[in-house]
Amino acid sequence: MAIDIQVNGKMQSVETSPQTPLLYALRNDCDINSAKYGCGQGQCGSCTVIINGNPVRSCITEIGSVKGNVTTLENYKNDRVLSALNKAFIAEQAAQCGFCIAGMMMSAKALLDTTKNPSDSAIRKALNGNLCRCGTHIRILRAIKSAAKELQA
Numbered sequence: 641m642a643i644d645i646q647v648n649g650k651m652q653s654v655e656t657s658p659q660t661p662l663l664y665a666l667r668n669d670c671d672i673n674s675a676k677y678g679c680g681q682g683q684c685g686s687c688t689v690i691i692n693g694n695p696v697r698s699c700i701t702e703i704g705s706v707k708g709n710v711t712t713l714e715n716y717k718n719d720r721v722l723s724a725l726n727k728a729f730i731a732e733q734a735a736q737c738g739f740c741i742a743g744m745m746m747s748a749k750a751l752l753d754t755t756k757n758p759s760d761s762a763i764r765k766a767l768n769g770n771l772c773r774c775g776t777h778i779r780i781l782r783a784i785k786s787a788a789k790e791l792q793a
Contacts (some may be wrong), residue, residue: 643656645665662698663698675768735774744780764781
């Protein structure tokens with residue numbers, strides 16, 4: 641069955657079942673590499689994408705339920721917030737292995753889209769569902785604060 645989804649503003653047709661996890665369609669059919677398979681249960685955040693402004697765990701979201709644009713990290717060149725986050729994460733050296741970073745950045749984007757100057761507490765709350773085993777949490781927090789400052793300028 642062909643299912644049409646919009647990914648980063650571009651319509652894509654995917655031959656799959658409506659119950660297929662969005663993550664599989666993104667990675668296998670839409671050339672999206674940023675969303676990662678982590679736990680497969682929506683608990684680690686590595687697969688986070690944004691749908692209609694909300695961070696969503698693509699590993700547990702059925703493609704047939706997707707209504708609206710799916711935004712992934714690949715859209716960073718066309719998105720002011722993702723671009724600022726990308727620069728800040730690099731400047732702060734916020735990634736060690738980098739496996740969780742795309743999910744972290746997508747959760748941070750959803751926060752910065754609605755909160756221009758988030759507190760440390762708000763950032764921690766927004767990232768609550770994103771896990772990082774490398775321990776770069778402080779650098780990640782600094783990068784998000786830095787991106788927020790750049791976006792205010």
